[in-house]
Amino acid sequence: MTSFLGHDKVRQTFCQSLANNKLHHAWILAGDKGLGKAGFAQQAAHFLLNSRNRPTDFSHIQDDEAGHLLAAGSHPDFRLLRRGAKGDKEEKKARDNGLDSLEEHELARNIKVDQIRALQPLFQNQASISEYRVVVIDAADDLERAGGNAILKNLEEPPKNTIFFLISHMPDRLLPTIRSRCQMLRFDPLSDADMRIILKNAGATLTDADIDALVVAGEGSPGRALQYIEAGLAELEGIAREIIKTGDRDNRLKSDLARKLSLKAATPRYRAFLERAPSLIAEQIKSANMSCSLPAIEKWREASDLATAALPKALDNQAVIFRLGSLMGELAQAGRVK
Numbered sequence: 001m002t003s004f005l006g007h008d009k010v011r012q013t014f015c016q017s018l019a020n021n022k023l024h025h026a027w028i029l030a031g032d033k034g035l036g037k038a039g040f041a042q043q044a045a046h047f048l049l050n051s052r053n054r055p056t057d058f059s060h061i062q063d064d065e066a067g068h069l070l071a072a073g074s075h076p077d078f079r080l081l082r083r084g085a086k087g088d089k090e091e092k093k094a095r096d097n098g099l100d101s102l103e104e105h106e107l108a109r110n111i112k113v114d115q116i117r118a119l120q121p122l123f124q125n126q127a128s129i130s131e132y133r134v135v136v137i138d139a140a141d142d143l144e145r146a147g148g149n150a151i152l153k154n155l156e157e158p159p160k161n162t163i164f165f166l167i168s169h170m171p172d173r174l175l176p177t178i179r180s181r182c183q184m185l186r187f188d189p190l191s192d193a194d195m196r197i198i199l200k201n202a203g204a205t206l207t208d209a210d211i212d213a214l215v216v217a218g219e220g221s222p223g224r225a226l227q228y229i230e231a232g233l234a235e236l237e238g239i240a241r242e243i244i245k246t247g248d249r250d251n252r253l254k255s256d257l258a259r260k261l262s263l264k265a266a267t268p269r270y271r272a273f274l275e276r277a278p279s280l281i282a283e284q285i286k287s288a289n290m291s292c293s294l295p296a297i298e299k300w301r302e303a304s305d306l307a308t309a310a311l312p313k314a315l316d317n318q319a320v321i322f323r324l325g326s327l328m329g330e331l332a333q334a335g336r337v338k
Contacts, residue, residue: 009298010185014044017183024183025158028140030171031187034223038138040187043135045069045078048163048174061062077126081115081137083107084329110144111137117153123159131261133162140174142164148175155181161189189220198222202229211232216283217276224275236260240273241288243325247332254325259317262318277324278304284331299327 002176010029016024029037048064069075082099085091090106119135127133137143143151155164155178166182168174190198195215199206199222206229207212213234218225228234236257243253261270281300290296303324 004119005036006190007040007187010040010187011062013185015047018048023163026155026164026166026182027163028171028174028179028182028184028185029165029167030184031169032189032221033169033227034218034220034227035187035189037167037187038136040185041136041167042070044163044165045136048134049075049077049130064074075130077122077130078134079119079122079135081111081119081135083109083111083142084115085178109142111142111147111192112152113146116143116154118145121153123154123162127161131161133159134165135162136165136167138167140168140178141170148178149304152178153209158251188275190222191220195220195222195225197208199225199229202226206234213237217279219279223231228272228276231269233269233272233276234271235241236269237276240277240280240325240328243328244280244332248325251322254322254329257325258321261321266317270321273321273324274307274310277328278307281328283333288331290331296331299330303327 002046014027029041031037046067048072050064066075070078072138075081084099084107085102086106086108090102093106094102123132123134137151140148151164151166151169152175154162158164164182166174166178171179171184195209195218199211199218201215214225214228217228217233217237239253239257239260242248243257246253248254260266261273278300281303283298285293285300305324306315306320309315310317
């Protein structure tokens with residue numbers, strides 16, 4: 001496993017609690033999606049399961065047996081609970097290619113209560129090869145109500161030397177009784193410097209211009225930025241910024257953007273651009289000192305509403321992208337964006 005980058009405060013809080021023999025049995029890792037909460041949980045698990053030669057900090061974790069077992073998904077003292085496959089077809093795909101191969105629509109809506117019940121044999125005996133047992137729930141927001149009640153019983157009467165990590169993007173929506181039995185670790189957006197290191201490590205072919213664009217687009221979230229890499233967002237954002245700069249009066253750039261994102265194979269890129277476009281417009285409004293301009297704010301609001309409705313309402317991809325491009329171009333045509 002690689003060392004964990006960023007979030008020094010939460011890492012230090014966790015490591016100090018262990019060093020002081022005050023390690024809480026359950027932790028809520030709270031923050032927006034893509035900030036690195038799952039990576040932290042994996043590194044914390046490795047940190048705890050490395051019983052033979054535990055380091056003093058995540059940054060000193062070495063390549064060892066615990067890491068190899070975790071990477072292979074076969075550590076006997078570790079469990080990761082996530083939403084499973086939606087049906088038999090998706091189940092087969094997951095068996096053949098791994099759960100990560102499934103798209104969002106191929107996953108079950110919730111983490112089922114049966115998945116929580118399947119944990120119980122783990123707690124009936126001592127840890128197999130480590131001092132601790134570790135359970136990661138990614139994400140606790142996905143627990144069906146019966147599953148939430150089931151895990152609550154384990155939190156109320158925690159098995160000896162068992163540590164729970166509940167990843168949550170919306171901790172306020174968790175059962176109050178679950179929150180009351182966990183210690184909260186809040187994750188903030190990463191610095192630009194940390195984002196650059198992560199992006200350089202993740203994409204050897206990225207240019208400095210690509211990284212600059214992705215740092216801005218990621219807004220402190222490496223997960224979001226990495227998703228944008230896979231979607232080729234840097235190219236799309238370059239076209240969008242050119243529209244904002246020039247206005248694209250002949251519609252050449254808007255048509256090119258819409259064409260690139262209209263094909264079925266471009267669905268991941270389309271989703272990424274829908275997420276990014278309103279933020280891009282907002283950034284331009286702010287940078288051009290248009291925050292008090294009602295017409296500009298209305299353009300941002302229309303872009304946000306359109307991007308939000310596009311997928312649920314199955315709106316025509318090409319028409320949606322062309323309209324988003326038009327809203328960007330109208331800012332330039334008004335002569336208010338440099």
